[in-house]
Amino acid sequence: MNMKTYRLIGLLPIFIIATACSLEVGSKAWCNQMDEKSKGDWTANEAGDYAKHCIFRSDD
Structure with missing residues (x-):
């Protein structure tokens, strides 16, 4: 194996x-995390997900 393969295996x-530590979008913990985050730092996708899952939530 070459060095590039070892680097990929190491990463x-x-x-x-890193991906396992991310909160699930729409969970209460994620909504709380977004409440703490500056609104200016939100991406368009985060803003849409926040509106969909945290504001217009339907807990049936």
Whole structure:
């Protein structure tokens, strides 16, 4: 194996750990995290998801 392959294999666990630590979009914890985050730092997708899941939530 060459050096590029070793580098990819080494970065894979870091990527898996980083994505596993993310909160699920729409969860109460995610909504609370977004409440704490400055509104100017939100992306368009985050703003849409916040409106959909946190403001117009239907807890049936």
